Amino acid sequence: MTHSPASTDPAEGGAGTLVVIGAGPKALAVAAKARVMADLGLPAPRVVVVDQHAVGGNWLPLGGWTDGRHRLGTSPEKDLGFPYRGAPHRRHAAQINAGMLEYSWMSFLVAHQTYTEWIDRGRPNPHHNVWARYLEWVAAKSGVEVRIGTVEQIRLADAGGWTVGYRTPDGVVEGVHGDGLLVTGPGSSDEPLLDDPRVLSVSKFWNAVSRREIPASSRAAVIGGGETAASALDELVRHEAMSISVISPAPTIYTRGESYFENSVFSDPTGWPSLPAPERRDVIRRTDRGVFSVSVQSNLLADNRINHVRGRVTRARRDGESVTLTLDNPGCTSTEQSFDLVVDATGGRPLWFLDLFDAETLDELELAIGARPDLRTLEETIGHDLTVTGLASPLYLPNLAGFAQGPGFPNLSCLGELSNRVLRSAVDRSAIRSDAQTVRSR
Incomplete structure (x- = not known):
């Protein structure tokens, strides 16, 4: 230059x-x-x-x-x-x-x-x-x-x-x-849903990974549907767990759109403010928030331990040797599910x-x-x-x-x-x- x-x-x-x-x-x-x-x-x-x-x-x-x-x-x-x-x-x-x-x-x-x-x-x-x-x-x-x-x-x-x-x-x-x-x-990254050794914040999870102290679990859960949760899940599948549930409010685990049309909206925001507000929120929901990258999705496809549970976690409590999560879905009665390891990866x-x-x-x-x-x-x-x-x-x-x-x-x-x-x-x-x-x- x-x-x-x-x-x-x-x-x-x-x-x-x-x-x-x-x-x-x-x-x-x-x-x-x-x-x-x-x-x-x-x-x-x-x-x-x-x-x-x-x-x-x-x-x-x-x-x-x-x-x-x-x-x-x-x-x-x-x-x-x-x-x-x-x-x-x-x-x-x-x-x-x-x-x-x-x-x-x-x-x-x-x-x-x-x-x-x-x-x-x-x-x-x-x-x-x-x-x-x-x-x-x-x-x-x-x-x-x-x-x-x-x-x-x-x-x-x-x-x-x-x-x-x-x-x-x-x-x-x-x-x-x-x-x-x-x-x-x-x-x-150190604000867990519940102050409990079986509930790991993002920070505690990665600290445990670095110390090789992720405990074996029969039922593990990762809360969140974005890239923070994706990275945690990509790591958790390398450890001993009989089943791993991904908990998010979306109906499924979406993959980030990587076509030209989706990418161009991110690269060139010129016309973005002219879009109606509902359309803007819909684009963000479908392509950015609550989505996994294509590479992470590819890594997880063949692992039959992984399943998706729809719901927003509204409460967590210790119940014996497990942690019970209360899940809410619009128009439905609240449900509860129990896990022996929970990673709260909802992000900052x-x-x-x-x-x-x-x-x-x-x-x-x-x-x-x-x-x-x-x-x-x-x-x-x-x-x-x-x-x-x-x-x-x-x-x-x-x-x-x-x-x-x-x-x-x-x-x-x-x-x-x-x-x-x-x-x-x-x-x-x-x-x-x-x-x-x-x-x-x-």
Whole structure:
């Protein structure tokens, strides 16, 4: 890539500061593109990332969501720059997208001399730990500022912007201020349905896997129908269990759609907001939420121990040597089933970050959306730039943007478009602040 003579360092804050919670693919997509923009001499925000564990931590055993040995459910070619279309500075789109190729999955493989092998092996989806190494490589190459610590408080600053307080591994409380806040990640993976040794949260399950302490069971259950449950099930079938039930509200275990027509909706969200709301929710339900990847489904087809039980788990209790689950289905009487091992793989809580907001910030959020912040209300208020409409200081919530802006934003399907929208918003808002300061100074 040819560097512009006017190259600037994003750490100089040419378009303010963007604080990101979570050092995963979304954070790195934004940070890498900000680096490219700065290298071209274009306005770009300083990006500061705060993560509890490490870059790519949720793709490693230490993050509690995987053992790192299962395969990515999405093609790695949908990398941090995909779909390489458009840019925060539209007149420089070709240059910016060319610059992002330096942070592509292919460039990572070339840099590690494994590209030929990957091609010759049929371009397999990488294991989670390899995907984490790709993210670590991008972080090092882009020079993004990463701070390791557990976020303990998020608040709107009196003078505008956001202040994020976090505790470092050695116990020191520190803070970082930004003009905008981007929240990524699924939150904690250690919240089981029932505090019982026979009920494993996602984190406890993978810890048990790493220690080779998954107990033998006659009747095991995995609660959940999404990719978190799919990975847990893909692992559980390798252990001793006479039967394994997958419990989800859907009538069956759906396979993620991988045709051109389904994929294109994720890659190009241009026409998504024009679809009627029921159709949008139907697409998400059929292709993203509560579905297993094709590769996992293929692995499970031949195993006759696996069965599906329809229902939403509303209660769990210990009953002798078993755990009894209460299952509800619309229009039907509740039923109960007992298991001797339960893996609660329903995934993270979408609104986990609200627990970190102080009271005043929660009040401001409620005023902005005109209602108490619940999942459906927040989903419906996400604007084109992936922020909560109505808040003076931008709060970017791509994980909640699927319904309003496109199903690819919460996952790995259009990280390049996600970074376009976030960075364009940051640059435009910085220009407005600068103009306002100029007017006040006159």
